[in-house]
Amino acid sequence: MSASVRNILYQVVAGVIVLAVAWYLVGNTLDNLARQNIATGFGYLDLEAAFGISEHMIDYAPTDDYARALLVGILNTVKVAVIGILLATLLGLVVGIMRLSPNWLLARLAAVYIHAFRNVPVLLQLVFWAAFIRASFPSPREVGQEGAAIFLTNRGIYFPWPELGDAGAATLVGLAVGLLGWFFLRRWALARQMTTGRSFPHLWAGLGLALAFTVLGWLLGGAHLVLDMPALAGFNFRGGARMTPEFAAVLFGLTIYTSAFIAEVVRSGIQAVPRGQWEAAESLGLRRGQMMRLIILPQAMRVIVPPLTNQYLNLTKNSSLAVAVGYPDLVSISNTTMNQTGQAIEAISIFMAIYLALSILTSVFMNWFNARMALVER
Template identity: 55%
Template sequence: MPPRRSLSAPSPHETEPFWLDPRKRSVLFQALVLGVVALIAWYLIANTVENLHRQKIATGFGFLRKEAAFEIGESVIRYSAADTYARALLVGALNTVKVAVIGIVLTVLLGTFIGIARLSSNWLIARLAAAYIEVMQDIPVLLQLFFWYALFYESLPGPRNALNPLTGVYLCNRGLIVPALDPHPAWRAIVLALVAAVAVVWALRRWARRRQDRTGQTFPVFRVSLALIVGAPVLTWWTMGSPRAVTLPTLQGFNFVGGKTLSPEFTAVLLGLVLYTAAFVAEIVRAGIQAVSKGQREAAMALGLRPAQVLRLVILPQALRVIIPPLTSQMLNLTKNSSLAVAIGYPDFVSVANTTINQTGQSIEGVALIMVVYLFFSLSTSAFMNWYNKKAKLVER
């Protein structure tokens, strides 16, 4: 008589093979993939190092401490050819930041205006906005940079025949030359006062909102904020001696001396990037506004709000939740597209890095620096916009 089989549960020691366990199998597959990737990376790095050693090409980032020995057309900080490659690359990075920050601000403002105009009940305004969007989206951004750059150099006169629309303001193929404030400690203090006023306004708005939710009492946030933002810099300027001295540009020889010059390269880059990206931002704004139900607008109008108040207080705050994610992508695109400035001679980070690579032969290190810098710019922009997106989203109760 054969023995009876036990119907009890298997003992803990009787486990199934690991290849039948989904969790263990997934861990094994991931380890294998990581091993293959590491092996390929090791092969590529070892092969590159061997080829560089065979051709007697130095590696590493020691070249950053050497003298750059080349000039940069414009810079945010002081720079000369006697400075190091590290400072030259810093100048290029700051030039890229200048274009990206100013470009993002102008793009958001212009794109929002055009997106709202696209929905205007006025037939002419709506059609002009639509035509702008179609034209700018269909022309590659690089061609737009070439167009604006050529427009400055071929259409504008030379310095001796510069246009003089205002006293001390000149426009020629060397750029826009305007008067400049003389150096004074007050200007830095004014900037700090403005930053402090903005921080106080931000805290004041949060306090006023919590107070209104708790007690129902309103606070004149707009008037107080305007007084702080205008009054703090003005008071700082007055207490520090009220400096008014400016340096007017004067023509000496074949160029202007003194004042502040906005170069054609910077202006062309800024115009091209802003006008191109604003067309996409306008469509994002239009879609965000149309995503808000018509009932919201009708309810706001029934309460007696004016059209401008309906847009500012009801429509746009709700549309932001739809606008912010694709708007982040356009900000990233503008920052990355700023690398095209090398095509028209603006000394951004890519241009300075290319010059550094040509002089030192450190191509791998130079390209790696370009990748790391633009990755940092993109991650920083994305992190800020993700934070703002969390602040603007609806909170379920």
């Protein structure tokens, strides 16, 4: 028997063994559930949930089914993950650059920040922020209202929120058109700089373009704008927008914890750029900010992006710890579903599949971005 045939035979035998073990485990599980009179399947998703959710991005009532309750949990998880990734990236970038600053105080402060938050378990940080918010901020009735627009209370952070009415859709369309114009303006500015050597302030021009189209869309939509202000009514504030203590604790904890790791990724990426690139930039008379933005960071990104992807994935998966502080994320709502229906395997399978899908989407996007940043041989 040849080596290739023998290898194929070994793989077939291994595959048969794996399938047999899986078949036994599934069959044994179904038999045990049947003996306990526990129905299997996902039909329970159509049943009435009969429990409230304190925070939801879409309309939800206890009379809705379990499928809608799970959708609320998914959206809450995605909201924390997306906002946390954006804030952690910005904060990590700043702290990572500070870590290499020639200013002794800035560099030491960045080092203390990184070592302090990176070496404390993220779960403890979430619990700390939740306790800090509830203990440090006053109750709504103890907050003075004279001349204030933002209120920090132990029931949440209340702030004004614009209501655009019928002009909302047109405003969003204008914003989308402005951002698209900014994208093409940036491409033109970079191509022009590569051919002529002359720079164009595409950042400020793009911001102005996006703002102009947004205002234009708002005007064409009817120019409706009402600022909904929070006001004390009874024992709590009404109106405006609210950031709950649970969401704030999860967001602050995940952002600060992940930003400490991102700062070290940024530092290592910058240090991977050859010293000659710094010297060449200095010989051109560029300021340190220009050197970092135009020469160093674009090259460092090729080293930064792969480990940065891991940090994004970690932040998304660490959001499952939000259940410890009472934030109604996917895991929290799934736990409630399991307790009410007994469908533990199905509920766990659903949120495992959701986290897998979020991780795959993040990896696909970051791999695409990494390919865009890679050096192209000529």
